Amino acid sequence: AARRDVAALAGAKPAAVIFTSGGTEAARLAFHAAKVAQGVERLIVSAVEHDAVLVSAEASGLPVEIAPVDGNGELDLDALASLLSTPDRRVMVALMLANNETGVLQPVAEAAALVHEAGGLLLCDAVQAAGKVPLDFAALGADMMMLGGHKLGAPLGIGALVVREGLPFAADAVGGGQEMRRRAGSENVSGIAGFGAAARAARGALGEFAALADLRDELEAQIAAAAPDAKFFGRRAPRLPNTSYLAAPGLDAETLLMALDLDGVAVSAGAACSSGKVGRPRVLDAMGVDPALARGAVRVSLGWSSATDDVDRFVESWLRIHERSRSRVDTEVYASRAPSSRLAAVES
Known part of the structure; x- marks a missing residue:
């Protein structure tokens, strides 16, 4: 039930949801899968990404380039297109949906279209946006999307990575077969239950939040x-x-x-x-x-x-x-x- 509730909040299918310890682990897991299973050889990160994403990108061992923003804090799509014009190595772009400081909403769907045209992948950090604006994983065009439970009122230490159906994936730790063999280790059952309840409540209160x-x-x-x-x-x-x-x-x-x-x-x-x-x-x-x-x-x-x-x-x-x-x-x-x-x- 919790997986269905979190998936409904994200506008995704339940099978797409991988429960993690939070947004930071979700970012690390996404970059690992990109490098090991998805053929990604370089990363582009927007200049206003959360430190959890920027530091995880730098720790991945892949070269990282920064995509600039304009004076309003919005991604410069022309600059992104220029960065994507180097076709020799497959790229993944990390772009948040909503900035955690300014609240500015990024043009994720437009960026995803550019990225996919260049043969790349897009990771969307929706931690700050979830529960505040409606989410539609497919419409955003993201290949993976991060969520954090505590932003919705769930207990600390629970989050999720949403993964597009059919996208090759590799866990960053071996062990048990939890989360459909995509994230080894005992699940935080109470945290997951709390995340599901918080997601259900947040989805029902989107109008009030607006x-x-x-x-x-x-x-x-x-x-x-x-x-x-x-x-x-x-x-x-x-x-x-x-x-x-x-x-x-x-x-x-x-x-x-x-x-x-x-x-x-x-x-x-x-x-x-x-x-x-x-x-x-x-x-x-x-x-x-x-x-x-x-x-x-x-x-x-x-x-x-x-x-x-x-x-x-x-x-x-x-x-x-x-x-x-x-x-x-x-x-x-x-x-x-x-x-x-x-x-x-x-x-x-």
């Missing part, structure tokens, strides 16, 4: 009206309905997170699995965002329980911190100019 776009848009409209210097990354691209990634000049994400936390507001700086790590956001770098601006970027994620009051609290807190930051900058600028001004007054 309605979060109105809350997200209201949040952005309020901040844009009161703080014209605020920037919303990926706002001009199709996005997940619940995600807003924003910054303003002069803000520092680490300081902002602490101040918001004191106000009872929980947001993140970049990827959730990188929480606690301070550094330049790789995704924003790939989008060409000024590092000084990127330093203050925070991600707001709305959930099934989010309400207007939550949005209002965030907006009020963020604007207050933003105004305080602007006042500090203005004071520092005034102080830096004061000595020369006094000197000019004396000389005159």
Whole structure:
């Protein structure tokens, strides 16, 4: 039953689902199968992929090339076509459906068409998208697709790799014949059951999740009206309905997170699995965002329980911190100019 529920969420057949320990293992398993069973000799990874995909690709032993994105965070399809124009070695492209920081939805179906025309394969990371937007494995054109249960409310430590029917496959570990001999080792039965229940619930609530776009848009409209210097990354691209990634000049994400936390507001700086790590956001770098601006970027994620009051609290807190930051900058600028001004007054 759980396999059917997860397959239904993915828009795939139950036999296509291989249960794993999470999205990271699914990525590693996909790259292994590509190399060993599918004749892949090189990898192309988009510049905004999750670290789990990028690091797994680099660890595969295959050469890895990076496909750039535009200023909205969307894959540059012309650049991908150029990378695919080298026909001497079979390629697999890794492209996420939804970015875990900006929420930007990638043109997976269009990319898959280019990849297949070049004789290659496409791996789609749908971990962030599952349960937030409808999935249709066949329509996306992906050959393999990754899922992560915890994003849907399932227990930690459960995920899946969805594999196209008829695609040659090889397990990356030998042992028992679990998962139709595609993933050896005892299955996480309780995790699988939880994944199935979460997938069933998420599929039934897709309409409610879509309605979060109105809350997200209201949040952005309020901040844009009161703080014209605020920037919303990926706002001009199709996005997940619940995600807003924003910054303003002069803000520092680490300081902002602490101040918001004191106000009872929980947001993140970049990827959730990188929480606690301070550094330049790789995704924003790939989008060409000024590092000084990127330093203050925070991600707001709305959930099934989010309400207007939550949005209002965030907006009020963020604007207050933003105004305080602007006042500090203005004071520092005034102080830096004061000595020369006094000197000019004396000389005159």
